[in-house]
Amino acid sequence: MHRGKKRTPNDPCSFLSELEKSFELTREHLEEIILEFHHEMKRGLSGKESSLKMLPAFIDRACGKEEGKFMALDLGGTNFRVLQVDLSGDGKARKEHEEKYVIPKAIMHGTGVKLFDFIAQSIKQFIIYNNIGLENKINLGFTFSFPMKQSNISTGILINWTKGFTAKGVIGADVAKLLTTALKKHRLGNIEVAALANDTVGTLAAKSYEDHDCDMGIIFGTGTNACYREKISNIKKLKSSSEKGYMLINTEWGNFNKIRMTKYDVILDEATNNPGEQRMEKMISGMYLGEIARLILEEMIEDKCLFAKGKAKFSKGDFKTEHMSLIESDDSDKLLKIAEYLEGIGISDTSFEEREILKRVCGIVSKRAARISAAAISAIVTWMDPHLEHKHTIAIDGMLYEKYPHFRQLVAATLKEIHKDASEKINLTRAKDGSGIGVAVVAAVAALYRQ
Ligand code: GLC
DSSP: OBOOOOOOTTOHHHHHHHHHHHHOOOHHHHHHHHHHHHHHHHHHHTTOSOSOOOEEOSOOOOOSOOEEEEEEEEESSSEEEEEEEEEESSSOEEEEEEEEEEOOHHHHTSBHHHHHHHHHHHHHHHHHHTTOOOSSOEEEEEEEOSOEEEEETTEEEEOOOOTTOOOBTOTTSBHHHHHHHHHHHTTOTTEEEEEEEOHHHHHHHHHHHHOTTEEEEEEESSSEEEEEEEEGGGOTTSTTTTSOSEEEEEOOGGGOOOSOOBHHHHHHHHTSSSTTSOTTHHHHSTTTHHHHHHHHHHHHHHTTSSSTTTTOOOOTTTSOHHHHHHHHTOOSTTOHHHHHHHHHTTOOSOOHHHHHHHHHHHHHHHHHHHHHHHHHHHHHHHHHOTTOOSOEEEEEESHHHHHSTTHHHHHHHHHHHHHGGGGGGEEEEEOTTHHHHHHHHHHHHHHHHHO
């Protein structure tokens, strides 16, 4: 843990330069992260204690010929979604219907039975609203974006909750079974859970449906995680590890814990409902970046380094990653967008220097997130292909990647810093809605296996 030295109060310059130092990740730090990552991947694949769970997904990527109509569920963020997806068998996927349902806080933190009842009720609404007949069997793909232990494509046991979920009675249970029970209870017995997949697996599957070089899927959203394509013979913990072929592995990289923490990371971690877990996620993803920046701003205000004139206060939960995004997107000469935002929350008459400080703090936090992300990407790609001899398409989904100013560019620039020209082999692409469409592709791949 990095603790700052004694500082003169009232001195934003020295505060910021110390802050920069504690968040800095040099090329050497990145190389260390990559080495540690490889170490943890190896341990995770052989079933040893590791911060990387390396969970086999019991599916490989798509070939593009998969077809059929599927219902898809997406659970893993603040919204729950139901979709109807049509795969035409020529690499094209079409969303026929899509509805979003906000998960009430009481449900997220209530019981598993209530959570799955809520899911079944939402599906019922979806079916009625979109006039979907229930006479024939409906194949359903379920994107369940939490760490789960699978032993085949249609079952999965929740290992632990992440991203603030705490619903009781689900850890250790098969989520497909919980869903099937809830569906039957709500007279939706014709719906059969054909596939269960993590959102990263869905993202890879969806991209590979149209691009056969895709061998990695990533989410940079509320949480962060990645999956990639592994040789079955390398998955030593699998009974079938003597088999030929490939299988997707959900790394659950959000839990990687070999990156030095600042005092802000420690404070943030201790206040979550899963302290000690998801350490890398807590440095990168949308659920946490705003809170890291808020902790820094609060300290600056206390030290009279910022907004010393007024009574500014950022309370827990008030400063979100969306606000950082807005602040960092202000490229106007006088930073007036920032001024407007501050006025909106009751901090008026700010100076240009103060607005600049705010922007700089956000920049320090988001830059570290992007550099860690690049190191993690590099670790997985070089695990698959140590000398970067082949092209790798990486499918990426999530608001942070899509919307956060400069995040994408910083990830790409850091990969270039690590790999020089060879970084051209790493093709970062945006994958829209892997967690919606992707699980339909996964269900279709599974159906092809069964044939
Ligand atoms: C969290 C979950 C993981 C998911 C990621 C992105 O890290 O544990 O399963 O893929 O968020 O949604």
